[in-house]
Amino acid sequence: MEISLQDGDHVDDQDQDNDEEPMVLTSAEVLLRLEHGWMNEKMSPDVLPPLEQEKDAMLGQIKVMERNVITLDKKDVRTDIHKLELERIKYIVVSYMRTRFFKVQRMSFALYEAEMKRPRGEESVLFKEEFTFLKNLATRTADYLKETLISKMPPILQKFEIKKFRVLPQMDAFVFFRVVENQTVEVGISIDEFVTIDLEEGDLHFMRYEAVSHLVAGGAVQLI
Amino acid sequence: MFGERSFELVKDVERQMTGCVTGVPTYDENGVRQVLDEMQLLFDQNQKDYNRIGQKVNQNDVTENLDVTMNSSTSTGAQGEAAGVYLRHTALERNKDCLLAYMSTRLERIRDLRWIKGSVLPEADQNNMTEQELQYFTDYNKILANYMRDIGVDGDFDGLDLTEHMEPPKSHMVYFKVLKEYGEFEPEDGKIIVLRKNCVHHLPKYQCETLIRQGVIEILTE
Structure with missing residues (x-):
């Protein structure tokens, strides 16, 4: 990673967990956080809180690097390595956004409903542009169904019921994860039976997503 | 029943x-x-x-x-x-x-x-769709394009094409063979190349992805 980030640019990045003072991270650290976020996003059935700062910082970095790479000597073998590294970083950002995009598209009506009900002050799980997309898509799809189908039905059935399109994340899907910070979780094994499991740093586990979903966003566990 | x-x-x-x-x-x-x-x-x-x-x-x-x-x-x-x-x-x-x-x-x-x-569907698919569905496809296209243009717009970054970079890159440049007559193609560096059947060209991988999807070219080496 150091190659493309050799300038050691410092990117201001506000740490989400620490409201008191902004944390200063190097580009390499930001990239690492984005990489972890990307892996979590890929493996989790639900949409995770957006890495707004990391994404914007990395997009800015890509722009700088793209400018730099043009000025390099084309015959130098390092230029190609630079370019490949740049491609890799771009791939991670694009793949991160794309993974989220497909989840948002699939669960569009459910997410739209949740966004509408979200109390003021609570953080959204979507990027701003994702919400705009979601709104447009849900509206267009609903319009299409109303126009082609619902309007042709008998009058009492001419209602668009959003609850019929509610695709929810599969929270009981199993996930692999590595423990980053010591934790204990309660896992339901039947309707009224729970077992407490100690998660020790460095351990690998395989369990239902719902048991650890609250730990993923905080970074206490890393999905793999 | x-x-x-x-x-x-x-x-x-x-x-x-x-x-x-x-x-x-x-x-x-x-x-x-x-x-x-x-x-x-x-x-x-x-x-x-x-x-x-x-x-x-x-x-x-x-x-x-x-x-x-x-x-x-x-x-x-x-x-x-x-x-x-x-x-x-x-x-x-x-x-x-x-x-x-x-x-x-x-x-x-x-x-x-x-x-x-x-963004352009083959005729075979178009024939299987109704007029409203074709309209829906066009609108979806627009909504998607708007979304991709909006990504990172606050951070002074002009959009991100999510249809590129579908596979993790293994090498920066690739050789590819042209499978059918296509005509002029303009890569990012602005030097127009003409894609003729059976010709072999050398370009950055991510720029080829649309052409691969359209079935115009085939990657020879990674």
């Missing part, structure tokens, strides 16, 4: 979708119309019965509410009819669900096609 035709429609679309993962099946106009006709029929019958219950109930001085009729043991005739109304109403709801499932599954596939085949 009520709802049989609509269930058939759902089963059909499921079969077609698993049978062909990269295209959209023909729109079953007949099937959809038959289900809508059945719904109209059920609805008319219900209206008639409902009015009749209303008359009977009025005679017995009970409110016109259907639930009350169901629970009142005073008018057995009305009770029988009310049961019929409920049954038909359930069938109506089911038909509606099946039709919505049919349409939404098609829409889902139509959205996927944007990712598989790009």
Whole structure:
């Protein structure tokens, strides 16, 4: 990673967990956080809180690097390595956004409903542009169904019921994860039976997503 | 049996979708119309019965509410009819669900096609779609393009094309062979190249992805 980030640019990045003072991270650290976020996003059935700062910082970095790479000597073998590294970083950002995009598209009506009900002050799980997309898509799809189908039905059935399109994340899907910070979780094994499991740093586990979903966003566990 | 035709429609679309993962099946106009006709029929019958219950109930001085009729043991005739109304109403709801499932599954596939085949659909797929579906595809295209343009716009970054970089890069440049006559192609550096059949070119991988999806070129080496 150091190659493309050799300038050691410092990117201001506000740490989400620490409201008191902004944390200063190097580009390499930001990239690492984005990489972890990307892996979590890929493996989790639900949409995770957006890495707004990391994404914007990395997009800015890509722009700088793209400018730099043009000025390099084309015959130098390092230029190609630079370019490949740049491609890799771009791939991670694009793949991160794309993974989220497909989840948002699939669960569009459910997410739209949740966004509408979200109390003021609570953080959204979507990027701003994702919400705009979601709104447009849900509206267009609903319009299409109303126009082609619902309007042709008998009058009492001419209602668009959003609850019929509610695709929810599969929270009981199993996930692999590595423990980053010591934790204990309660896992339901039947309707009224729970077992407490100690998660020790460095351990690998395989369990239902719902048991650890609250730990993923905080970074206490890393999905793999 | 009520709802049989609509269930058939759902089963059909499921079969077609698993049978062909990269295209959209023909729109079953007949099937959809038959289900809508059945719904109209059920609805008319219900209206008639409902009015009749209303008359009977009025005679017995009970409110016109259907639930009350169901629970009142005073008018057995009305009770029988009310049961019929409920049954038909359930069938109506089911038909509606099946039709919505049919349409939404098609829409889902139509959205996927944007990712598989790009913004211009081959004629074969277009022929299988209705006019409204084609319109939906065009609009989806616009919504998607707007979204991709908006990414990172606050951070002074002009959009991100999510249809590029589909595979993790193994090497920066690739050799590829042209499979059919395409004409001029403009890579990012602005030097136009002409893609002729069987020619071999050398370009950055991510710039080739659209051409690969369109089946114009084939990668030779990684």
